[in-house]
Amino acid sequence: MGKNALLVSRSLDGGVTWSDPVTIIKDTSPRILNDKEAITADPGNSNFVYLVWDRVESPVGTLINPEKVIGLGFKSPATFSRTTNGGVSWEVPSIIYDPGANNQTIGNQIVVLPNGTLVDFFNELLNFRNDEGGSHLDFNLSLKRSSDRGVTWLPHGPPIRAAKMQSRAVIDPQLNGVRDPDTGARVRTGDILPQVAVDRNPRSPGFGNLYAVWQDARFSSFAHDSIAFSMSRDGGFTWSTPIQINRTPTNIRSGDQQAFTPTVRIVSGRPDCTGVSLKTDYFLVHCHLSASVSCTSSANWASEARITPASFDMRKAPVARGFFVGDYEALAVIGNEFKPFFVQSGIVTGDPSDVFFTSVGP
Structure with a gap:
């Protein structure tokens, strides 16, 4: 190294x-x-x-x-x-x-x-048998808490385990995660990297809520990766059952339904998530959160809003254990606008990848 x-x-x-x-x-x-x-x-x-x-x-x-x-x-x-x-x-x-x-x-x-x-x-x-009764390849969205700005961390011993992370690459390395649906070539993604956010707006119905997103294949019986979401209303001690939040059409072949590398942030009390879809490229999806509407149901998440004006060619991306435009992206918030920060390939002639920045209104 x-x-x-x-x-x-x-x-x-x-x-x-x-x-x-x-x-x-x-x-x-x-x-x-x-x-x-x-x-x-x-x-x-x-x-x-x-x-x-x-x-x-x-x-x-x-x-x-x-x-x-x-x-x-x-x-x-x-x-x-x-x-x-x-x-x-x-x-x-x-x-x-x-x-x-x-x-x-x-x-x-x-x-x-x-x-x-x-x-x-x-x-x-947890690669081998562990204290939670799991065996080989046990991947967990886990957390530790500190009430003294990082001097001490709790719980002692094992962390709080919020959810299992079950992307295709995690469940069976032979599946090799996301694949080019036409050629079978590997696409390297953020399949083992969760993203999280907290709502700090005191006027929001979700004030204090924690939100987490990650790649997961459980919703398709492990045929393809989707974007999983879970939330906590009590500071991370307990978590909702994971749901799928990307709105990729289901009447297309499984390979075109793959979604990956999500990021989550909060604007005006509303959790929004960006990700990459092999059908729609970069997209943004948000929850219709209100005092009476919860984000724990897939039905309360809106249709995907496309971020990229046109498709980019993943096959022109640099190859690093698969076509690779990064295993994490960025999403910032300024006022009521989201500021996605992401990578595309093949946009500039002769350049394998470039970084892009845009604004998405409320």
Whole structure:
């Protein structure tokens, strides 16, 4: 894996200029990779910013792929650092949760509840028999909570396990997840990376709710991946039954119904999700949330709104264990507008991929 480090820069003028980077952690051993970092500014106190990632430690003499799902004696704990002075300095990294040898966390993300509690979400990969009675390839949307801005994390021991993550690649690696429906070529996606959001709007009927989305194939009897959704009304302790929220037509072949790499955010108290569909390219779908309408029913999610003006050619994407335009995308909110940030391939002649940004109104 080679030398690697995590660096953080800050801007005090809205991104026009940036400070010199601060090194959070640096490793020179080829056995260690600091992977899938995510940073969260505390909306309740601008002095606090939280950084979380998985720190992959491979066994001596073995160089592994950090996303490999078969255990080889490696470790990958959820690792944390924070600043309490607005990014001037950062604390020595500490471990939030270590699932033990041959297990892994990946896709860590921290959100801040309205009461200031931190919630770290991650995919907990339990590759062998574990304390929940599972066996090989047990993938969980899991979380830890902190009520003291990251000093301590609860529960002690195993995390809260909100839901099983059951994409095709997770259930059976031989299925190889998302595929080109015409050629069978692999498409590399965010099949093991959940995305989460919290509603911090006190005027919203969903104030304080947590929302999570991820790829899942359970809704088609594992014929193809769709977008799963679950929510919590009690700070992450309990979760709704996962539902499918992408609205891809069902009267087309299974390969064209594949949807993947979702992201979720909240605007005006309404959870919205973006994703990629092999039928409609990038799309946005939202829930009709109100005091009397819940997002826990698929019927309460609107039809997909297309984000891309025209289809892009996935087959022109770079190949990295499959056609690859990224295993996560971004979705920001400014006022009442969503700001999707995503990658397309084959749009610019001779360029395999480019990053795009657009606005989507309420």
